[in-house]
Amino acid sequence: MEKDYPIQNAVGIRRKRILVVDDEIINCQLIKGIIETFGYEVIIATSGAMALDLLDTSFDLALLDVLMPEMDGLTLVRKIRERSDIRHIPIIMVTGLANKKCRLEAVEAGANDFVSKPIDTTELHVRMRSLLKMKEALDGIKEYQVRLEEMVRVRTRTLISTVESLSLARRTTQEAHRKTIRCLAMAAEYRNVGVANHILRMSEYSALIARNLGLPDNEVEMILEASPMHDIGKIGIADAILLKPGKLSPSEWGEMKEHACIGAHILEASSSELIQTGSLIAMTHHEKWDGSGYPRGISGKNIPLLGRICAVADVFDALTTARPYKKAFSVKDALTIMHAVRGKHFDVRVFDAFTHGMKEVRFIYQCYQKKAGHRIPTGNC
Ligand SMILES: [Fe+2]
Numbered sequence: 001m002e003k004d005y006p007i008q009n010a011v012g013i014r015r016k017r018i019l020v021v022d023d024e025i026i027n028c029q030l031i032k033g034i035i036e037t038f039g040y041e042v043i044i045a046t047s048g049a050m051a052l053d054l055l056d057t058s059f060d061l062a063l064l065d066v067l068m069p070e071m072d073g074l075t076l077v078r079k080i081r082e083r084s085d086i087r088h089i090p091i092i093m094v095t096g097l098a099n100k101k102c103r104l105e106a107v108e109a110g111a112n113d114f115v116s117k118p119i120d121t122t123e124l125h126v127r128m129r130s131l132l133k134m135k136e137a138l139d140g141i142k143e144y145q146v147r148l149e150e151m152v153r154v155r156t157r158t159l160i161s162t163v164e165s166l167s168l169a170r171r172t173t174q175e176a177h178r179k180t181i182r183c184l185a186m187a188a189e190y191r192n193v194g195v196a197n198h199i200l201r202m203s204e205y206s207a208l209i210a211r212n213l214g215l216p217d218n219e220v221e222m223i224l225e226a227s228p229m230h231d232i233g234k235i236g237i238a239d240a241i242l243l244k245p246g247k248l249s250p251s252e253w254g255e256m257k258e259h260a261c262i263g264a265h266i267l268e269a270s271s272s273e274l275i276q277t278g279s280l281i282a283m284t285h286h287e288k289w290d291g292s293g294y295p296r297g298i299s300g301k302n303i304p305l306l307g308r309i310c311a312v313a314d315v316f317d318a319l320t321t322a323r324p325y326k327k328a329f330s331v332k333d334a335l336t337i338m339h340a341v342r343g344k345h346f347d348v349r350v351f352d353a354f355t356h357g358m359k360e361v362r363f364i365y366q367c368y369q370k371k372a373g374h375r376i377p378t379g380n381c
């Protein structure tokens with residue numbers, strides 16, 4: 001008789017493993033003898049319980065007797081189909097019963113095929129080969145799925161790790177970006193303000209107003225980081241004007257006003273959204289609600305909201321810090337002065353958003369008063 005040759009798989013060559021279950025040991029031995037001539041490895045179980053103990057994923061097929069004491073063949077089929085590790089093993093029922101009802105019950109329970117007693121060797125071999133091929137195909141699909149899942153897991157892990165690295169690199173770059181911008185803004189401010197706490201306080205006040213106006217967190221963050229650039233154009237103003245201790249002449253004042261446009265032009269070339277925002281603030285932080293500001297004299301809502309916010313924060317900080325030609329106003333007096341031009345210099349809504357946060361304003365003010373190295377502003381503008 002033609003033999004099935006063992007099938008080669010990833011771990012080498014092994015024979016197909018068949019479990020034969022029959023309560024009669026003689027029957028088991030008889031079937032074992034037949035099947036071994038096909039070239040398969042045979043394991044015997046003499047009860048359903050024993051079969052359930054022995055069965056694992058190493059088996060390729062099971063031949064079950066139908067009539068057995070304690071656990072009959074149909075019950076055993078159902079139990080095999082309930083176990084996730086072995087439910088895909090093909091099952092051939094070996095039965096002396098030709099009755100149709102019994103066969104239907106067996107199919108319903110999960111049996112794949114039948115052979116009748118006495119066993120026809122050729123028929124048994126044909127049926128086994130067919131089911132073993134099906135099992136082999138299923139195993140191939142399962143193996144492929146496992147490999148695919150592992151590949152997906154590995155690639156997902158790699159992707160997550162790459163995304164995390166990119167995100168960390170992005171955060172690091174953004175942080176370096178922000179620090180660089182703040183240093184540049186401070187360098188510009190240093191010429192006439194000494195230690196540049198002005199831009200730090202002013203940016204905190206601006207963020208506070210934005211928050212009180214209900215702007216989303218990303219916009220609050222944006223104004224916090226962009227507002228320090230508002231006076232960066234002072235870099236283009238001559239020392240004789242910028243550092244002049246006395247009052248500026250009308251032409252000097254005209255030149256000083258140029259710092260808004262200079263700052264905006266320096267920053268507008270950048271493709272960074274943050275620096276573009278800085279450019280907008282530089283251009284508009286001296287505009288006034290009634291149109292009497294500079295450089296363009298625009299009014300009302302034509303002035304971008306960020307410019308209107310920074311105007312309030314900038315003036316408040318200028319009033320509450322001392323200059324050579326004036327003392328620092330108290331917070332209360334500064335608010336009185338500013339309130340008088342609410343609706344003229346300042347957007348009412350923005351000014352009110354600022355005054356609603358006075359507790360935080362005083363906190364910011366006091367924090368910077370306490371900071372070591374605090375030096376007072378000395379210039380104009
Ligand atoms: Fe300014």
Ligand SMILES: [Fe+2]
Nearest residue numbers: 202230231314
């Ligand atoms: Fe300023």
